[in-house]
Amino acid sequence: MTDASITDTEPADRLFCGDEKAVYGDQAYYTHARHARLTEAGITDRLMRRPNIIPNCRRAEAAQQADCQGTLSR
Template sequence: SAPPREDRPSNDPDARFTKRQGKSGSTFGYKAHVGVDEGSGLIRTVLTTPANINDTTPADDLIRGDEAAVWADAAYDTHARRARLKAEGKKPRIAFRPNRHHPELPPRLKRYNRLIARRRAQVETTFATLKRRMRLTCIRYVGLMKASGQVLLASIAFNMRQWATIAA
């Protein structure tokens, strides 16, 4: 639940706090989740959630259904998701993460994570462009609906820029 109004850094009723693993302090706001086409680099799906929502929650909504393989970082890794993707005939190219029972990944899985990192980097490049070129470093509107609109418009601008590069 949200902290009392006087303890919040903003009057946005939908924004929430999150703490990033390995980083000090917390962040207040929203998270953008994107699905990027492997070949063209175009954004196919975009979702905005309050920052406290775990990355695995909206992950299935990012999958359109016509993908041959799904590439994702370790934040989206669950056994159920891997099994479901395999059952649907898709290749789950999701980075493995250590867990409570296996705090250290075996060398085989570490090597796998390194091998798929280059393909996954395309999404990180997308976020870098959204933040630096489209100035999506902060949400300028109050409320989840308006924040989603800002992220969606930035994604449309990104795709128009990508199309210009593809068509040239």
């Protein structure tokens, strides 16, 4: 049990004992470090992830397409 100043996600790593086959949780529980620890322990990471709206490599392409669509609709 923790007081109200501690978020639920902070003590989460202490809940894994190593015999889990998978860990599930909402996107607040996902961190790259936690993912790495789970993978290293052989535990399947089933934590939700926040989606990237537009992947970095396609950001310029999407901006260009939006500009073209704006030109076509004028």
